[in-house]
Amino acid sequence: AQSVTQLGSHVSVSEGALVLLRCNYSSSVPPYLFWYVQYPNQGLQLLLKYTTGATLVKGINGFEAEFKKSETSFHLTKPSAHMSDAAEYFCAVSRTGNQFYFGTGTSLTVIP
Amino acid sequence: DAGVIQSPRHEVTEMGQEVTLRCKPISGHDYLFWYRQTMMRGLELLIYFNNNVPIDDSGMPEDRFSAKMPNASFSTLKIQPSEPRDSAVYFCASSLGGANTGELFFGEGSRLTVL
Numbered sequence: 001a002q003s004v005t006q007l008g009s010h011v012s013v014s015e016g017a018l019v020l021l022r023c024n025y026s027s028s029v030p031p032y033l034f035w036y037v038q039y040p041n042q043g044l045q046l047l048l049k050y051t052t053g054a055t056l057v058k059g060i061n062g063f064e065a066e067f068k069k070s071e072t073s074f075h076l077t078k079p080s081a082h083m084s085d086a087a088e089y090f091c092a093v094s095r096t097g098n099q100f101y102f103g104t105g106t107s108l109t110v111i112p
Numbered sequence: 113d114a115g116v117i118q119s120p121r122h123e124v125t126e127m128g129q130e131v132t133l134r135c136k137p138i139s140g141h142d143y144l145f146w147y148r149q150t151m152m153r154g155l156e157l158l159i160y161f162n163n164n165v166p167i168d169d170s171g172m173p174e175d176r177f178s179a180k181m182p183n184a185s186f187s188t189l190k191i192q193p194s195e196p197r198d199s200a201v202y203f204c205a206s207s208l209g210g211a212n213t214g215e216l217f218f219g220e221g222s223r224l225t226v227l
Binding site for chain 2: 036041042043044045046049090099100102103104105
């Protein structure tokens with residue numbers, strides 16, 4: 001079975017501060033890992049993905065995530081938060097079949 | 113190229129009424145997914161199709177829910193009869209090559225309110 005745990009349903013950071021959104025997965029085999037972002041009243045958009053190769057993955061809008069197999073983690077970071085980063089962020093895992101397993105989401109608030 | 117198109121964007125109906133949600137996937141994509149999003153349960157996969165064939169409908173909550181994909185460019189999700197607990201945002205997503213290849217392209221969702 002595969003699952004995703006996102007620690008912290010709400011995260012607040014000041015504009016210009018580091019953004020860190022946590023994601024841990026459980027999988028019996030190395031998974032494919034994804035971060036999606038959802039802006040208000042919109043569908044989800046892919047931020048970045050890890051399938052194979054380099055464990056540090058860079059995505060859009062300055063976000064990046066690092067796959068750490070030993071920690072079963074795929075945390076999302078951005079060095080400097082911008083007001084436009086305020087959104088809901090979803091971690092997802094997939095390996096076998098065609099199911100994405102989404103986490104419950106983390107709502108990011110950026111304080112001016 | 114246009115993205116995934118869903119209609120209606122908003123639907124308000126009364127309990128017992130039939131609801132039909134529609135989706136046009138991205139041209140050329142061979143997988144189509146229906147998700148439901150609620151505050152309580154997050155994102156739930158309801159059903160997905162590959163080349164218009166339903167592959168896994170284990171997420172469909174009850175017999176009141178049905179989904180069809182008569183051709184590669186159109187899918188419907190029907191709820192009959194609708195109940196207040198069906199109130200949610202329903203997303204359609206499409207993909208080329210399936211979820212394992214990386215990216216699902218989501219529509220903007222259909223917000224359903226059942227009174």
